[in-house]
Amino acid sequence: xxxxxxxxxxxxxxxxxxxxxxxxxxxxxxxxxxxxxxxxxxxxxxxxxxxxxxxxxxxxxxxxxxxxxxxxxxxxxxxxxxxxxxxxxxxxxxxxxxxxxxxxxxxxxxxxxxxxxxxxxxxxxxxxxxxxxxxxxxxxxxxxxxxxxxxxxxxxxxxxxxxxxxxxxxxxxxxxxxxxxxxxxxxxxxxxxxxxxxxxxxxxxxxxxxxxxxxxxxxxxxxxxxxxxxxxxxxxxxxxxxxx
Amino acid sequence: xxxxxxxxxxxxxxxxxxxxxxxxxxxxxxxxxxxxxxxxxxxxxxxxxxxxxxxxxxxxxxxxxxxxxxxxxxxxxxxxxxxxxxxxxxxxxxxxxxxxxxxxxxxxxxxxxxxxxxxxxxxxxxxxxxxxxxxxxxxxxxxxxxxxxxxxxxxxxxxxxxxxxxxxxxxxxxxxxxxxxxxxxxxxxxxxxxxxxxxxxxxxxxxxxxxxxxxxxxxxxxxxxxxxxxxxxxxxxxxxxxxxxxxxxxxxxxxxxxxxxxxxxxxxxxxxxxxxxxxxxxxxxxxxxxxxxxxxxxxxxxxxxxxxxxxxxxxxxxxxxxxxxxxxxxx
Numbered sequence: 001x002x003x004x005x006x007x008x009x010x011x012x013x014x015x016x017x018x019x020x021x022x023x024x025x026x027x028x029x030x031x032x033x034x035x036x037x038x039x040x041x042x043x044x045x046x047x048x049x050x051x052x053x054x055x056x057x058x059x060x061x062x063x064x065x066x067x068x069x070x071x072x073x074x075x076x077x078x079x080x081x082x083x084x085x086x087x088x089x090x091x092x093x094x095x096x097x098x099x100x101x102x103x104x105x106x107x108x109x110x111x112x113x114x115x116x117x118x119x120x121x122x123x124x125x126x127x128x129x130x131x132x133x134x135x136x137x138x139x140x141x142x143x144x145x146x147x148x149x150x151x152x153x154x155x156x157x158x159x160x161x162x163x164x165x166x167x168x169x170x171x172x173x174x175x176x177x178x179x180x181x182x183x184x185x186x187x188x189x190x191x192x193x194x195x196x197x198x199x200x201x202x203x204x205x206x207x208x209x210x211x212x213x214x215x216x217x218x219x220x221x222x223x224x225x226x227x228x229x230x231x232x233x234x235x236x237x238x239x240x241x242x243x244x
Numbered sequence: 245x246x247x248x249x250x251x252x253x254x255x256x257x258x259x260x261x262x263x264x265x266x267x268x269x270x271x272x273x274x275x276x277x278x279x280x281x282x283x284x285x286x287x288x289x290x291x292x293x294x295x296x297x298x299x300x301x302x303x304x305x306x307x308x309x310x311x312x313x314x315x316x317x318x319x320x321x322x323x324x325x326x327x328x329x330x331x332x333x334x335x336x337x338x339x340x341x342x343x344x345x346x347x348x349x350x351x352x353x354x355x356x357x358x359x360x361x362x363x364x365x366x367x368x369x370x371x372x373x374x375x376x377x378x379x380x381x382x383x384x385x386x387x388x389x390x391x392x393x394x395x396x397x398x399x400x401x402x403x404x405x406x407x408x409x410x411x412x413x414x415x416x417x418x419x420x421x422x423x424x425x426x427x428x429x430x431x432x433x434x435x436x437x438x439x440x441x442x443x444x445x446x447x448x449x450x451x452x453x454x455x456x457x458x459x460x461x462x463x464x465x466x467x468x469x470x471x472x473x474x475x476x477x478x479x480x481x482x483x484x485x486x487x488x489x490x491x492x493x494x495x496x497x498x499x500x501x502x503x504x505x506x507x508x509x510x511x512x513x514x515x516x517x518x519x520x521x522x523x524x525x526x527x528x529x530x531x532x533x534x535x536x537x538x539x540x541x542x543x544x545x546x547x548x549x550x551x552x553x554x555x556x557x558x559x560x561x562x563x564x565x566x567x568x569x570x571x572x573x574x575x
Binding site: 014058082187 | 266267268270271272296370371379380382403441444452471489494496501502515516519522524526549552556560
């Protein structure tokens, strides 16, 4: 780990993720200013890729940068004794300029959601753990305007920031083996939607009939980092009708 | 063009290549062969590109029939290929005449077998790869595992090496050369000792838990699949009990869940995760993990990240030399 500070609004430490990637760590909280910093720096990396760069994965407090180690080790323009150092040194000297400022779109996407019952089996538990009624959980969850902080976990899964602290609930101690597609969940201070039927450890409070990921769409994931999201409560009739 | 038909699909047979690396930011997993080394060796043996699509068979009990004269090679420890009583040797090119039925017979040494065909299997590229990711029904053969009756063709174009191997072996009967690839040369002597690099949250765990992690055996539970392996053994207890903010994980990452058990993430794993990570399996040893099966016991041994990277680069260098040697042989 190499602690670093930089005057140009670029403050990160870095750590080794694998032979193919390193992670830049910008902070440890969920905040819009951190999202802004990460979005800008991620844009910069993609505008000015190094030899061997494959892709980058922005998250709440981090950007992981994936590369081809053979191309990196052979790159004469990258300075360092191994791939990790070569990539790190390159990223450290990267500085934003006027050409590399992202234009941040401000889409507002409404997610119709049926809360509780078979659609959200942990609604009662989330209410109990937070000393709230189930209606209060639904009201708090659907009143907020969320921001998409990252896409991760499984295709199209959006991690949303902006949830009321009153709803914060720890993950399940043991992940469920399968969670239905469209499930809306809570984990710690995070809320999000499972796009596909997968295993997962989040507390489930509801489900949406929308398709969050479709490989045949031009952009397969419905949501992207920077989008705004609101949940609109629907009843189970509306949920079932949505699919027809 | 070469063509085969699946007679019996076996437990889980899918089309895989070396994975889908460019959609990680939309959280599309890498997928690809669980044992990339065996998949690459099967391809190399017949002069294909390393990334050509192969079939990943899980265990044995599968069967296919050639519908044309076919050039194949296979590698990996899940099964042995046989035609009747005739054992087809692994890790070398094999010519199989049209209308031959090939069975996969149990090999207790491992779990997965990779079969390459001259030119690679011709399935559409989805998001930059031919790998099957069943959870999202994308890639491979119609986004699913292979079923009886599926007909799989090879690509029209062959590399010059593949074409030369094919025309030299072509005949009336099953034919193969005397040489084969010394697959074991690329693997450590003790294939159950997995080298790992300490991960970012390594210091979140109790000292004794770390000692256990690096000395005690861990066993793959029944709850193990292409996404990851749940490991049974001494629980890993934590000193630092913070909730981690989700961040990128990658095949080979070992996470510790809330109850202190470990999950070794594999090819189809999620792109990000929120459980703290104790270690990252060295890339050169990840193919060994691809051959594990429930009930198998492994040990972990720590190495530095510099060492892991060096081992990776050395292996790639050796594989490159092997590729060139095969090309030289079939100029």
